[in-house]
Each structure stands twice: as C-alpha cells, then as structure tokens.
Amino acid sequence: MKRITYRIFIIAFAGLLLQSCLVAKDPKKPDIKAENLYRTQAIAADTLSMADMPWDKLFTDPVLQGHIKKGLQYNFDIRFAIQNIVAAEANLKQGKAGYFPTLSLGADWTHQELSKNSQFGRVISNSGGKTNVDQYQLTGTFAWEADIWGRIRSNKRALNATYLQTIAANQAVKTQVITDIASVYYQLLSLDAQLKVAQETLINRDQSIETILSLKDAGSVNEVGVKQTEAQKYTTELIIEDLKNNIVLLENTMSILLGEPAHSIERATFDASQLNPEIKLGLSSQLLRNRPDVVAAEFGLVNAFELTNVARSNFYPQIRITGTGGLQSIELKEWFSANSLFATFVSGLTQPLFNQRQIRTRYEVSKAQHEQAYIRFEQALITASKEVSDALANYGNETKKLTIREKQVDALTKAADYSDELLNYGMVNYLEVLTAKDNALNSQLQLIDNKYQQYLAIVNLYKALGGGWR
Numbered sequence: 001m002k003r004i005t006y007r008i009f010i011i012a013f014a015g016l017l018l019q020s021c022l023v024a025k026d027p028k029k030p031d032i033k034a035e036n037l038y039r040t041q042a043i044a045a046d047t048l049s050m051a052d053m054p055w056d057k058l059f060t061d062p063v064l065q066g067h068i069k070k071g072l073q074y075n076f077d078i079r080f081a082i083q084n085i086v087a088a089e090a091n092l093k094q095g096k097a098g099y100f101p102t103l104s105l106g107a108d109w110t111h112q113e114l115s116k117n118s119q120f121g122r123v124i125s126n127s128g129g130k131t132n133v134d135q136y137q138l139t140g141t142f143a144w145e146a147d148i149w150g151r152i153r154s155n156k157r158a159l160n161a162t163y164l165q166t167i168a169a170n171q172a173v174k175t176q177v178i179t180d181i182a183s184v185y186y187q188l189l190s191l192d193a194q195l196k197v198a199q200e201t202l203i204n205r206d207q208s209i210e211t212i213l214s215l216k217d218a219g220s221v222n223e224v225g226v227k228q229t230e231a232q233k234y235t236t237e238l239i240i241e242d243l244k245n246n247i248v249l250l251e252n253t254m255s256i257l258l259g260e261p262a263h264s265i266e267r268a269t270f271d272a273s274q275l276n277p278e279i280k281l282g283l284s285s286q287l288l289r290n291r292p293d294v295v296a297a298e299f300g301l302v303n304a305f306e307l308t309n310v311a312r313s314n315f316y317p318q319i320r321i322t323g324t325g326g327l328q329s330i331e332l333k334e335w336f337s338a339n340s341l342f343a344t345f346v347s348g349l350t351q352p353l354f355n356q357r358q359i360r361t362r363y364e365v366s367k368a369q370h371e372q373a374y375i376r377f378e379q380a381l382i383t384a385s386k387e388v389s390d391a392l393a394n395y396g397n398e399t400k401k402l403t404i405r406e407k408q409v410d411a412l413t414k415a416a417d418y419s420d421e422l423l424n425y426g427m428v429n430y431l432e433v434l435t436a437k438d439n440a441l442n443s444q445l446q447l448i449d450n451k452y453q454q455y456l457a458i459v460n461l462y463k464a465l466g467g468g469w470r
Helices: 002-021 062-074 076-099 119-126 151-217 223-257 284-290 292-313 358-424 430-464
Strands: 102-113 132-146 318-329 341-350
Touching: 062 076, 062 151, 076 151, 151 223, 151 292, 151 430, 223 430, 284 292, 284 358, 292 358, 358 430
Parallel strands: none
Antiparallel strands: 102 132, 132 318, 318 341
16 A cells, blocks of 8 residues: 555656646737827827826716716626626636645445346356345545646636636726716716706797787788797707707616616706816827726737647646545445455556547637737727727817807807897898897807717726726
8 A cells, every 4th residue: 555655656746847848838928019009199298197097086076976986886787797707716716726636425325136047147046145236335536637738727827817807807897887977977967058058048039939029010020020930939949858858868878877777867067067187198008007908808818828728738648646445345234344445546648649630629729719819909909099099089179169169159149149139120130030049059059069079088088098997
C-alpha cells in the first residue's frame, strides 16, 4: 500500500513539474490605435473628461436624481444584468475548482439470480450451492488531472474574463438607464413648457376672435376673416391636445424605466432644471477604460483567446490519476470487516490520435471566434468614437441654433404684436396677422425644442464618453 501511495505522489509531482511546459500562451493587449478618434477641431489639453463626473454632479435636479436612484434599483434591465453577474460568478468558482480532485461516495446493493440452465448456474446448482447472490458495496472514487499544458488554467482565465465582462455589461446597462431616464425627464419638461406656451397662446386666440368680431361689426373685415381666426384657434387647441397625449406617453415610458406600472411622473419646470456642464472630452484613448461596452468587448477578446488555448491543449496528452476503494461483501454481517476492504489505483497518459477531426475542428473554430472577438472590440471602440463625434456635433449645432432662434422668436413676437395694432388701423389685412401669429407660436415651440435638443446632446455626450456607471 505504501509503495502504491509513493508512486501516486511521484506521478502527481511530475505532473506539477511538467506544468512548466505549458502550451497555453498569455494574452496580449490588442494592438489598436485609440488616439485622435474624435471628429472635432478642439484639441484636448488634459485628460479631464465629463465621463469622470458622477451622474449626480451632472444632473443636479433633485427630482431627477430621485428618479435615477429608483431606476438603478428597480429597472428591469439592471436586475437582469445583475443575475448575469451571479451566474458568471458561479461559473468562475467552478473554474477555480478545476485544479482540485474529484471525490464521490456511493453505496449499493446488488442481487443476482443465476439461471440454473446457464454454464455457471448449472455447476453451482449441481454442487449444492445457491444460484442467487447478494453483494453489498460502499465505494469512494477519486480522480485528479495534472494541468500539464495549461488547459485548466486557461479555462479558469476564460471564465474570469466572462465574469468581468458581465460586470462591464452591467455598468453599460447602468449608464443606459441613467441617460434614458434623464433624456425622457428633460423631454417631459420641454413638453410641459410647450404646453404652457400653447395654452397662453390659446387665451390670445380667444382675444383675437373678440377683436376680429369687433372689426367685422365696424366693417373693417368680412366673415372670412372671422372664420380664419376661429380656425387658427382650433389649430392651437389641436396642438394642445397632441402635447397632452405625448406627455402621457412619455410618462408611461418613464414608468417602465423605473420598473413601475404606468403613472404620472413628478417633475420640476424646464426653466428651473438647467443643464450647463463644462464640456470636457479628455483623450479618445480614455474610451478604453471609460466605456463599459468597450471594456466588455476587450474581456470578450480575452475570453476567446483563452478558449483558443483550451482548444490547443486538446492536441496533447492528458495525465490522470484515479482511485477507487471501499468495502465489498456478499454477507451483510461481514460488510464492515477488514477482509471486505478493496482498492484500485490507475494512473495513465492519454494521447488523442484519430477522433474524426473533432479536436482540430474545435481549434480552428476557436481561432475564428477569437478573430471575431477582436473585430467586435475594434468595432466597439470605433462606434464609441462615432457616438462622441455625433453628440459633440449635435451640441455645437443646437447651441448655435439657440442664439439664432432667440433672435427669431423676438422678431416674430414683435411682428405679431405690431400686426395686431396695424390691423386695428386697417393698415394690414387679417391674413398677414394670422401668418405673423402662427410664425410666432411655431418659433416659440421650436425654441423650447432646441433647448431640449441641446440638453439631449449633453446627455448623449456624457453617455458616449463613458460616464454614469461610476
């Protein structure tokens, strides 16, 4: 027994020494250029980026902060992503246990009834023996594989990369949820502001009808002018109804983001909820650590690389040590006696030769999947740079348009006021007045939308740079 145990330890020790002959390779950082990816004339002077700003420092509206906190706790996508992490962590624990041996225990009873007409049954029957046999067995089975070529190590690293990938994916979901809630919230505020303008305009439309009726009585305008003015009022009422409906639909969307049934959403006013952060891009290479989806793609690349190592190791022989021992007896009363002990130890080396090309196929497939993972990583980085460039362009465009739009609103509002006065003196016709008032209302609604689009560009830029998940 001591000699057998000694041999087992020698083989196990040799297996550990042979691990220095690993065929598994260590992963390398992907060779990809991450500089100057932003399409902008501005040159980053330092590494400061909006992405480093916590979300509650960017979105300072306390009502919005409350919604975001609730969304981070109850949003369905976040809860689903957390369970992905739990599952990946369980797989990682199993991967770490790959170095340990397996041990199983079993107890069984076997009853065998021999045919008296069979070769052994007839012999036993003629000699006066029993043709039925009971056997009682208690066994323990031990198995261990020496990780000579790094297969177990690579598999553990692949599972670790998958675990880290799910964490990065969860961070990406958090960023998405935060920015989605902020986007919908600011859009609700903008619709509230537009509704307020439309309702104030409706009051002016009622006054315009009273004015046009007085002018008709004075003979300055005819019935056509009255009906046109009434139609303008109805158009404003239609705008109000559409705005109210859009508000309800957006509140339903926000409710889903918060993980709740549809309900009205608490909010501040558009003027009170300002969003004017300092725009800082940092270096485009920072996307490699700031963007969770890029980080997840890089861990996916590591996972694919390690699985290629696993597939490569299958070409080489495996050393396994197995042992079985326990108690075995055909008499229940002697089951636990020393004479019932038995043991079997097997150590061996297995080298695959021909197996219908399965090993080579798995290796070639893993190489192709590794190349796909590299492409996905490169695509994630380039897509991230495109999103930053788009958000930056939209922000610049909406900022410039705001200045122009404010001048347009001022001019059209004054034109509408002047047209009312001139109509009283008969210096313009009613069509000019209607056109001036329609233009004034549309420009005011567009000014609010421009402001929302600027806020949306800021939110998208924050998300594109990789902010929100910290």
